[in-house]
Amino acid sequence: MYKVMLVDDDYPVLELLSNAIDWNKLDMEVMGLFENGAVALEAAQAETPDIIVTDIGMPRMNGLELIRELKDKHPRIRVAILSCHNEFHFAQQAMKLNVQDYLLKDTLDPEDLQKLLKQFRTSLDEEKDTLEQQSQLRHLVDRNREQHKESFLRATIHEPLLNEGVWSREAEAFGLRISGRSCLPVACYIDSQRMARQRFVSDDVLRFALNNMLEEVLHSEEPEAVHFTYDVLRSFIFIPSVNGIKTNPYDRVLPLLAKLQSMVDKTLKIRISFMIGKIGMNPTDIKQELNGLLGAYGQRFYMKAKSIAKKEPVIYSERDLFAVYDEAVSSLREMLIESNPTKVQPMIEHWMAYLRTNCFPPETVKDWILKLVLDLKLKLKSMQLFRNHFSVEVLHRELLEMDTLEEMGEWMVHFFTSFYIVAEEVKVLSKRPEVLDACQYVSLHLNRKISLDEVAEQLFLNPSYFSRLFKKETGETFIEYVSRMKVARAKELLDQTNMSVARICESLGYDNHSYFIKMFKTVAGATPLEYRGISEGKDYRIEK
Incomplete structure (x- = not known):
């Protein structure tokens, strides 16, 4: 519904216009009746009208001044002048302001104004359709560009680098200029990815929202930095710097990454973590470092939410994790039998701390937790608390999708606590x-x-x-x-x-x-x- 503003110092005229026209039928609403241009301008700053019907001669601010002020800020506003002036210089000024029509009060027929309003509505509808089409085209162009950026990044990581000069020119086409510079690659991860994916309609929407947010902050804080998406949960930021500058690039990048975390959390309610690679002096160095970041799965697995860490080698424990399996199963079974939900979180936190302290290989940890959950599922079923919503396949898929120990711990707390809630209801x-x-x-x-x-x-x-x-x-x-x-x-x-x-x-x-x-x-x-x-x-x- 389009908003219409009526402005005239002759209040009976305002009442006539307000009551003589069926605004709902025109898909319009009168947002206000104003007796001078100054008051109308103040109201328009709070809520922008689509159409203005205004007199010229008014106290404090005349109609032409009002139109000029509004057109400067909102060029698409439709304007009709309703005045008792028929001098040529008024009409000239109105034409310069791109006023759609100039009506004389003395000969005004409300039907004439209604016809003009219908024309306004038609042109506004057409303009709206055009703007939507342009927006869709821009979105398509941006999406194609992002797809090309993603393809370029994947080719850099997974395919042989045959010509550094060609690579540099392609990178520059995407805004990454490294000629004569070093480059610091940073891996970006979405934390608690299951929850993040549930909050958005699809992976495409999640990817689009995060990419836009990161690029907006980078543009304002570090214009030469470039963001490339790898997949829905992982991406990379490239931060170029001039060779020879004494400032430590790691120190320079920390405030930027903290700002990105804060803005993404505040705006999208998504937590992200960063892993900082080593500085690359040329395309070959950058390729090698990207592969290193992508392969740092063990370090990523033990990172906590909203972390910022340098890439470091991980040394896994040689201890046998399954040597404590029976102890873990027994302690969790006792917890379930006690039917005390307050013990769930401390118990899970105890075993997560054990896994983190000993730093077992991620795949071993996942196998251990999956076996643990499946065994306890049988126990829950024997207690008539477990129903059919968690099949073995679902459990296996969900656990495999999680890329951090912290998220797995949160999932386990939720998994076991939920049964106590139902147990109370069963009574x-x-x-x-x-x-x-x-x-x-x-x-x-x-x-x-x-x-x-x-x-x-x-x-x-x-x-x-x-x-x-x-x-x-x-x-x-x-x-x-x-x-x-x-x-x-x-x-x-x-x-x-x-x-x-x-x-x-x-x-x-x-x-x-x-x-x-x-x-x-x-x-x-x-x-x-x-x-x-x-x-x-x-x-x-x-x-x-």
């Missing part, structure tokens, strides 16, 4: 397996939106039948149950962390802050901030 809910499966699914997916249709599809049930079944067996609707579980999780975060309400809202899959607060108050009887105030006597853990 009061139906024994129907469909209902227990639904509760299990909710517990494991509290970090995103959950719909009734989605869960019914997972259970191979008709949504209407599932809805009636759930209400009959539990006494509450499925949506009410989801809200209650999310509020319970929100209370835990309010009690145990200093996370902001907005961040808790996002972590539970809500994109509407106001809706989350209203829902929380409906379930808990208080807003999140009121609840935190009531609980402020408790000890809070600092958000990591």
Whole structure:
């Protein structure tokens, strides 16, 4: 709906125009009636109109001055002058300002203005379509450019470097100028990649958002640095520097990388880490260092979120990790039998610390954790807590996708804690397996939106039948149950962390802050901030 501003010091004229035209039919709304140009200009600075219908002769600021001010900032605004002046010099000035029409009050027929407004709407629609097409073309060009940059990077890493001169010219076409310079390559990783991918619609959207954010910051902070995407989770930043400069390039790059981390976390709610390579003096050196960074899988595996580290060799422990396997399984089984969810995190942290301290090979660690989880899955199943949502294939795939020990630890805490939540529900809910499966699914997916249709599809049930079944067996609707579980999780975060309400809202899959607060108050009887105030006597853990 297009916004229209009416400006005239003759208020009856404003009322006439406001009431004589069916604005809704024109897909327009009157954003205000203004008696002089100065007041109208102030309002337009807060909310830009699409169309202005204005008088010329007004106190404080006349119509021509108003048009001039607005056209300087918003050239696409449509303007119609409505005046009692018919002198030629007024018409001349209006033409110079690209005014679309000049109407005389004495002979004005509202239908004439309505026809003119229809023309404005048509031209605005056409312009909008044109701008969208141009935007799509620009996006296509940018996307093709990014694809070429990615292909260039992959060829540099994986194919023989036959001609350094050709390589340098291709790199310069992408903005990377290294002639007579050294170059510092830096690997960039997305931390907690499973959560990051869940927050975005697709890998393409995640890749696009992160690339834009990094390039925007680099452009303002280090214009000669260039970012190349390798895949959705990994990319490289090249930072050229003039040979012979005494400033340590490593010291110079640290504030830049910290700024990138801060902006990406603040804007996209994504945590990223960096691994800094060695300075390359020529294309061959750069290629070698890129391969080294890409192959530094062991160091990456033990990096914590939002780390900045130099690439270093990793020395793995020669101890047998599986020698402590029985001890780990026994301790976790005892924890499950005790049914005390507060012990989950300390227990997982204990074993993660053991793995980190001893620095076992990543593949060995993954095999050990997968075997551990599968064995405990059987234990959970025997306790009638485990349902069917985690097949062996799903567990194997999810663990393989994680590239850091820290993320695997977070996943394990979530995996085991979720069963206790369902165990409490089992005490009061139906024994129907469909209902227990639904509760299990909710517990494991509290970090995103959950719909009734989605869960019914997972259970191979008709949504209407599932809805009636759930209400009959539990006494509450499925949506009410989801809200209650999310509020319970929100209370835990309010009690145990200093996370902001907005961040808790996002972590539970809500994109509407106001809706989350209203829902929380409906379930808990208080807003999140009121609840935190009531609980402020408790000890809070600092958000990591």
